[in-house]
Amino acid sequence: MLKEERQQIIMEKLRHEGKIVAVDLSAAINVSEDTIRRDLRDLADAGLIQRVHGGALLRSPAGASYKERQFMSSDAKMDIARAAVSLVQNRQVIILDGGTTTLEIARRLPIGLHATVVTNSPPIAVVLADYPDIQTVMVGGHILSPSLVTIGAATVEAFSNIHADLCMLGVCSLHPEMGVSTPDYEESLVKRIMVTNSAEVAALVTVDKLGTGAPYTVAPISDLTYIITEADTSDDMLQPYSAKGITIMKGKK
Structure with a gap:
């Protein structure tokens, strides 16, 4: 052969x-x-x-630049964002991880929401500036250009002092055995502390990232509370995750 x-x-x-x-x-x-x-x-x-x-x-296909990813799977990301917003409640402390799907969530938050949102994403912080009743905490560090997020020791230290009710986690790769992983080592450390310091974690996953792996582990699958994915994702593809006790939510058209 x-x-x-x-x-x-x-x-x-x-x-x-x-x-x-x-x-x-x-x-x-x-x-x-x-x-x-x-x-x-x-x-x-x-x-x-x-x-x-x-x-x-x-x-994982997540190697494209932030600008390129804004135009990839855009309908799916909007569907996922509409489903994710249903988890948000008044008076919560919410971590919004960086990414183009979490950016869609920021754009769809209820205008009257009273909450604190902590993010390491400058584009998300700019969107949240238009919400009068959201207190936005922008976490510093140095910019990871492909993802437009802050990373580094200062970023990890800031998140270690925050205890959130809900984390909306942008996901590069998700596998039922390998868990959540990402291509960048420093970004994996930031995402890890986000997960550790959140009461509930919602992983936002387009179908092309399910069943994939990347070099650096963020968290085991057991650390997730929810997986929010596209409306048309097959139940067979999601079964290994639901079997581990994770609540599966599909996007809203």
Whole structure:
């Protein structure tokens, strides 16, 4: 079997099954584990998969710039935002993580909402400036350009002193076994403290990020309270998450 044929089989199995185990795949197509590992290395170098111990997951598509992502899956993000806003209540302390989906949430908050919103996203802070009864706390740090969020030791320290009722978490990758992960190490530390210091956590996930992995772990799947995803996401795709006791919410058209 040619290398291209093997790699096509690997990608097809990942899209269908969500994960591959190298030893099982080598037996299934009758090639050595070393050959499979070389194929996985090539696919990882091409940015198509995320290698994990013993196998691989699909790589998240979240590598585009913030400006580019504003125009990707825009209808799905609006649907997710409409569902997410239903969780918001007066007098809450809410963490709005950075991202284009959380930006849509900021735009759809009730105009009369009385709440404190803490964010590390300058675009979200600008939107919230138009809300007369929202106290906006903009957390400082240095800017991560691809995501337009603040990161670094100062950002982590600021969030460590905040205890939120609800965190709206932007998600780069979500997998039922690997949990929440992200491509940037420093951003993973910021997201981790957001999750740790929130009573409830809602993960905002477009369907293309479900079942994918990235290099840096944010939190295990058990730390999530809700997963909010697109209206048309199949129940089969969501079953591994609901089986772990997470409340699944689908976007509102």
